Amino acid sequence: MDALNKLAWLDWTVLSVTLLTIVLYGAWKTRKNKNVQDYLKGGNDSKWWTIGLSVMATQASAITFLSTPGQAFHDGMGFVQFYFGVPIAMVVICMVFIPLYHRLKVYTAYEFLENRFDLKTRTLTAILFLVQRGLAAGITIFAPAIILSAVLGWNLTLLNIIIGILVIIYTVSGGTKAVSVTQKHQMAVIFTGMFIAFFLIISYLPDGITFSKALDIAGASGKMEVLDFSFSLENRYTVWSGLIGGTFLALSYFGTDQSQVQRYLSGKSIKEMRMGLIFNGLLKVPMQFFILLVGVMVFVFYQFNSSPINFNPKAEEAVSNSAYASKYETLKAEQEKIFNDKETIINKYIETNDAKYTDYIALANEADQDIREEAKQIIKKVAEETNTKIETNDKDYVFIHFILNNLPKGLIGLLLAVILSAAMSSTASELNALGSTTTMDLYKRNVGKEVDDLHMVKASKFFTLAWGVLAILIACVAHLADNLIQLVNIIGSIFYGNVLGIFLLAFFFKFVKGNAVFIGAIITQLIVIALYLLNEYNYINLPYLWLNFVGCAIVIAIAILIQSMLKSDTINKTQE
Known part of the structure; x- marks a missing residue:
């Protein structure tokens, strides 16, 4: 039976109604946005649970729900170590980043850098964000599209365009608040779908197989090995790479990436912002553990049911x-x-x-x-x-194969809605942040004249639309990597360490000035890209997670060294 024909009218109904309801609700709920404060910061009235769910939804893209179960199916639970740094990062951001952003009343994280350093450092950091997040936005559209097109026979380009247009409709019309209010509903759909899938998998196991026996079967094949305390760089995911590399990645992502910063800048108060991030920090690791456990249970299911030799x-x-x-x-x-x-x-x-x-x-x-x-x-x-x-690696196809071949009618539509809702939620945050950063950090700062609120809202909508179109184009020309969830994290790791280092220099190294940071950041970015390429071609062994720590350390060291040289040069000239 052709995969496309497995979608009954009930599946199409559930899928269509769920997605259209989210899109139309977001556009309707935020139809009264009239100024930049409303459009870019959601009127600063978000409660902590809205912030927490929005932060989670931004990170939990379709890639999370497609790739993570497949990751667990093949490699077990060890991937959860990647997220061990998130709770640590949340505490640091609550103590250091949030009070500063709130006091300065910034629209973007990069405004602070001009106050601390200079315009060129702000502009460079904003551009680094735009490059990596622009690429990631295309991938978050492309990820579900390529898999659904392969499995269901849908046209890939058409899928990219449909997903992109659905997101653009409410993100452009409603701005930050539209993203936040829709993400609450998207997370509800996502959690409902995943819990139903999990309990159905358990119910499909033979009568003699209890949950504990299922875990024994999974454990026998190494799928339940959660913790790896080795210091070997041969192992990509260990406790140490998660705690060190993961902490630096999470600090960079949640503290300096505008797609996340914009989520909590919409908070009603510092207390609401902090509670939202702590909520995310407490729930993130258990959520990822559960999604991986779903993948492990799919593995156990296929111990009793035949599976394709390759799921693609x-x-x-x-x-x-x-x-x-x-x-x-x-x-x-x-x-x-x-x-x-x-x-x-x-x-x-x-x-x-x-x-x-x-x-x-x-x-x-x-x-x-x-x-x-x-x-x-x-x-x-x-x-x-x-x-x-x-694509030889079939990790991204495992879970969707299970959904289409084993779930009852109606629930297939719901799980497809989960995947597409996740794609829409993360892409909406990215487009919202890309539009805000382009408007506030590049356009407004360099336009050379005072402009009113109406002009800035129109500019924000235009840039959000432009980034949406660009994301669709990137999605249409993208190609799969080893594993989609790793691809997004690799892109982030190449840029995030450098950006975090710039912010840490701003916070804690008051003697370092703009010129030293600007030069150090450019040199560091070139070094990090070179290190990644050397690792890819097996000249060195440096897993991508460590690039976050390495990039951060290098930019701090180079900037301090350059500042010391500039200071020494100034002293010598004064003495002469």
Whole structure:
């Protein structure tokens, strides 16, 4: 049965009504915005729960709900360590960043940098934000579009345009408040859909498999290894990379990225802003743990139900039409035999409750993983020989495959609404922030004349629309990386450490002036990009999470060194 035909009229109804209700409600609720204060800061009347949910919704894009379960399916729960730095970062931001932003009554985080340093430093930092967030906005549209198009057969370009236009409608019309009020409803849809999916997966397991036994089966194959205390750089996700690299990434993202700063700048008071961020800090790790656990339960589900050798339908289709078709079919037959053997072992485990069978389950899953890796190599060969783009890594397709093939009618539409709602919520925040930063940090600051509120609101709407169109264009030309959720974090890590370092210099190193920071920031950005490329081509071993810490440390060190040299030069000239 074709995947597209699995969407019944009930699914289409649930999907359409959910998305249109969110869009129309956001546009209607914020129709009275008349000035810049209302449009860019939501009238400063947001309560803490609105701020908290808005902050979470901004970070929790469609990539989170597509990629994270697939990440857990293949690699287990270890990815949750990536978020260990978030609570620490929330406390620091509440103590240092929020009081300063509130006292200065800034519209963007980068206004503060002109007061502390100079216009060129403010402009450079704003441009660094616009580059990385502009790219990320395109990816947050592209991520669900590429996967839904592959699985459902929908036109990719059309999907990119539809998602982009839906977001543009209410973001341009209502500004910050439209983003915040819609995100509350989007988060409600998201949590409802994920909880229903989780409990359905549990209910689909055989009668003898309790939740604790499901965890045992997952644990036998290494899926429940949450904590890794090793100091090895070979391991991308460890407790230390999460606490150090993750803290610096979270400080940069929540403290200096306008897409997040704008969420809490709309707060009614410092207390509401702080409570909103603490709420996010307390809930973020459990939320990600739960989403990963959904992926682990999908893994357990496929211990009792056959699964494709590769979850990307486009990849399987390409191989079936190639010279490698027979070899691929042989691998499928081997996988089927492993599945049948594993089923026998699991049944004995259910009957006897003997823990020794979990070791046999683990061995069977290792053999299954080897088959999947061989399949990926075949897909890669087909892609190379036909000179076509085929995604070999199927992490992003695992959860959507489960949804379409196992959920009842109506719930498929709801889960698709979850994915698209998440895409819309994060993209709306990004476009809102891109428009605000362009308006306040570049346009207004350099227009050279005083302009009234009406002009600034129109300018903000125009720039938001322009960034929306650009995001759609980026989405239309984007290509998949190893894993979508990693791609967004990699882009952030390349820029965030440098930007955070600039802010920390502003907060804590009062003797450092604008020229030293400006030169240091440019040098640092070039170094960080070089380090990332060296790592990609295996000349060095530096996982991307560490770039946040490294970039921050380098810009601080270089700026202090340059400032010391400039000061020394000034003293020598005075003595002469």
